[in-house]
Amino acid sequence: MSAVAQVIDVSAAAETEQELTDGFHLVIDALKLNDIDTIYGVPGIPITDLGRMAQAEGIRVVSFRHEQNAGNAAAIAGFLTKKPGVCLTVSAPGFLNGLTALANATTNCFPMILISGSSEREIVDLQQGDYEEMDQLAIAKPLCKAAFRVLHAADIGIGVARAIRAAVSGRPGGVYLDLPAKLFSQVMDADAGAKSLVKVIDAAPAQLPSPSAVTRALDVLKSAKKPLIILGKGAAYAQADAEIRSFIETSGIPFLPMSMAKGLLPDNHPLSAGAARSTVLKDSDVVVLVGARLNWLLSHGKGKTWGDAPKKFIQIDIEPKEMDSNVEIAAPLVGDIGSVIEALNEGIKTGWKAPAAEWIDAINARKEVNIGKMAQRLLKNSTPMDFHSALGALKQVIKERPDAILVNEGANTLDLARGVIDMYQPRKRLDVGTWGVMGIGMGFAIGAAVETGKPVLAVEGDSAFGFSGMEVETICRYNLPVCVVIFNNNGIYRGTDTDPTGRDPGTTVFVADSRYDKMMEAFGGVGVHVTTPDELKRAVDEAMDSGKPTLINAVIDPAAGSESGNIGSLNPQSVVKKK
Numbered sequence: 001m002s003a004v005a006q007v008i009d010v011s012a013a014a015e016t017e018q019e020l021t022d023g024f025h026l027v028i029d030a031l032k033l034n035d036i037d038t039i040y041g042v043p044g045i046p047i048t049d050l051g052r053m054a055q056a057e058g059i060r061v062v063s064f065r066h067e068q069n070a071g072n073a074a075a076i077a078g079f080l081t082k083k084p085g086v087c088l089t090v091s092a093p094g095f096l097n098g099l100t101a102l103a104n105a106t107t108n109c110f111p112m113i114l115i116s117g118s119s120e121r122e123i124v125d126l127q128q129g130d131y132e133e134m135d136q137l138a139i140a141k142p143l144c145k146a147a148f149r150v151l152h153a154a155d156i157g158i159g160v161a162r163a164i165r166a167a168v169s170g171r172p173g174g175v176y177l178d179l180p181a182k183l184f185s186q187v188m189d190a191d192a193g194a195k196s197l198v199k200v201i202d203a204a205p206a207q208l209p210s211p212s213a214v215t216r217a218l219d220v221l222k223s224a225k226k227p228l229i230i231l232g233k234g235a236a237y238a239q240a241d242a243e244i245r246s247f248i249e250t251s252g253i254p255f256l257p258m259s260m261a262k263g264l265l266p267d268n269h270p271l272s273a274g275a276a277r278s279t280v281l282k283d284s285d286v287v288v289l290v291g292a293r294l295n296w297l298l299s300h301g302k303g304k305t306w307g308d309a310p311k312k313f314i315q316i317d318i319e320p321k322e323m324d325s326n327v328e329i330a331a332p333l334v335g336d337i338g339s340v341i342e343a344l345n346e347g348i349k350t351g352w353k354a355p356a357a358e359w360i361d362a363i364n365a366r367k368e369v370n371i372g373k374m375a376q377r378l379l380k381n382s383t384p385m386d387f388h389s390a391l392g393a394l395k396q397v398i399k400e401r402p403d404a405i406l407v408n409e410g411a412n413t414l415d416l417a418r419g420v421i422d423m424y425q426p427r428k429r430l431d432v433g434t435w436g437v438m439g440i441g442m443g444f445a446i447g448a449a450v451e452t453g454k455p456v457l458a459v460e461g462d463s464a465f466g467f468s469g470m471e472v473e474t475i476c477r478y479n480l481p482v483c484v485v486i487f488n489n490n491g492i493y494r495g496t497d498t499d500p501t502g503r504d505p506g507t508t509v510f511v512a513d514s515r516y517d518k519m520m521e522a523f524g525g526v527g528v529h530v531t532t533p534d535e536l537k538r539a540v541d542e543a544m545d546s547g548k549p550t551l552i553n554a555v556i557d558p559a560a561g562s563e564s565g566n567i568g569s570l571n572p573q574s575v576v577k578k579k
């Protein structure tokens with residue numbers, strides 16, 4: 001007997017009407033039961049009512065202008081909170097737009113759930129041409145950690161529970177949850193519906209390293225003459241801040257933060273080797289990787305960057321398959337970072353000797369030279385500004401406001417800001433991550449502002465900003481404390497390219513002297529146009545004090561950037577000259 005038939009029977013038999021629920025309510029109840037309090041998305045068929053009803057039920061629903069940005073907001077919410085960020089999209093094209101963010105979240109190990117409405121299975125599977133027809137589950141599967149579809153209202157509780165657990169347990173990642181349109185209006189008995197919901201217990205269980213793996217790692221570590229700890233964004237994600245700090249300070253081992261691990265310990269910490277990066281990578285003999293993969297961002301653990309000195313790696317990661325992915329790992333420590341570091345802290349309580357003074361002195365000497373060189377460049381008050389003089393101003397802003405969140409993307413804008421702007425607190429630097437992808441800017445900024453309530457400073461290349469720029473309307477609509485600074489050098493890398501035939505603009509240039517600040521004004525926010533470091537500093541301070549949505553158009557010398565920023569070597573260039 002169907003649920004609808006049941007209710008008719010019951011009402012006919014008795015005065016008391018049976019209480020009903022439906023797919024819409026069950027999805028919302030399942031999310032709420034699991035403390036999911038925010039949804040990022042773009043409304044439309046078939047999930048318009050789901051968003052409305054979720055809002056009415058007290059969930060914060062943040063509507064974007066494009067799904068990719070909503071997805072990026074959800075992904076960064078996952079990184080910041082260790083709860084899966086939820087993104088809600090319409091079928092086919094909306095789903096595909098969100099999928100880019102889901103794939104990026106998975107690559108970065110951020111927990112996220114993309115919930116997408118979809119067309120009817122019967123029509124999709126026979127390829128009969130439904131509205132926005134697409135086999136979304138099949139398309140999502142290879143691009144995320146797990147993918148599920150729910151066909152019956154009674155299974156919504158299980159579907160949501162599986163999605164949450166898959167997103168946050170083990171190595172976190174993106175999960176796709178496919179909800180066909182028909183599911184939402186399926187009706188069932190309210191009590192049975194409530195009973196079908198699942199509260200996920202211990203969604204990301206602690207994973208303790210085996211004692212023998214800990215002993216092995218400690219033996220390798222104790223044999224080191226020039227040890228180095230590399231902190232990755234997994235370490236930032238783990239929220240084991242105190243344990244990590246204690247491990248570094250007690251052991252006296254210098255540390256190098258990957259970009260999103262900056263601030264886990266302050267960049268001006270005496271043991272930070274950030275300003276001596278090339279030296280420590282080359283000269284270290286034992287390297288402890290804490291939630292950092294030996295991927296392209298670390299030159300795969302080999303080659304020139306790592307020098308000729310023999311090296312042993314100790315790797316801490318929750319994902320066993322990560323071990324030996326690029327080079328041999330002498331001591332794999334598989335477990336969650338909090339538990340592993342706790343075990344190491346226990347292990348160095350006795351018989352630990354701090355690294356030799358020569359190693360620390362060599363690092364400090366290199367740091368002093370590099371920091372001195374940098375300081376010179378930052379002070380230059382050139383007109384128009386170059387990247388360094390503009391970044392000098394922003395470095396000061398973050399120093400004075402260490403709890404602000406810095407979002408950063410671009411080519412030169414990214415590479416140089418990463419080195420110049422010191423971070424002082426964990427999880428305050430959000431950037432392009434593992435793929436080095438453009439387009440995360442406004443999504444991350446909105447997600448960070450919504451999740452933390454802290455002021456956000458988004459430092460954007462003019463090109464990078466373009467991928468998510470329309471979301472300044474979203475920032476204004478929700479009145480978020482976001483200050484966007486655009487490093488406007490008239491183009492991608494530089495603003496000086498030309499079309500040799502003279503027909504069109506060069507392929508990497510934009511309209512010269514654009515006024516991005518006017519975009520913010522169009523939606524009621526504050527727009528400022530600046531040309532000097534002093535003006536820039538003043539404008540950012542004002543924005544951060546007021547908390548008003550602000551966009552600062554910072555004019556940068558179009559000739560200042562270099563091709564592909566710091567990763568020019570990855571950009572193939574033709575050597576064949578056509579006559």
Ligand code: ADP
Nearest residue numbers: 171232233234238258291292293317318336337
């Ligand atoms: P980065 O780019 O900063 O070097 P990566 O994204 O390459 O960082 O590496 C992050 C690593 O952290 C991933 O291999 C992931 O499996 C791991 N990780 C994430 N969360 C945890 C955790 N709680 N415990 C242990 N490892 C984790």
Ligand code: MG
Nearest residue numbers: 462489491492
């Ligand atoms: Mg540019």
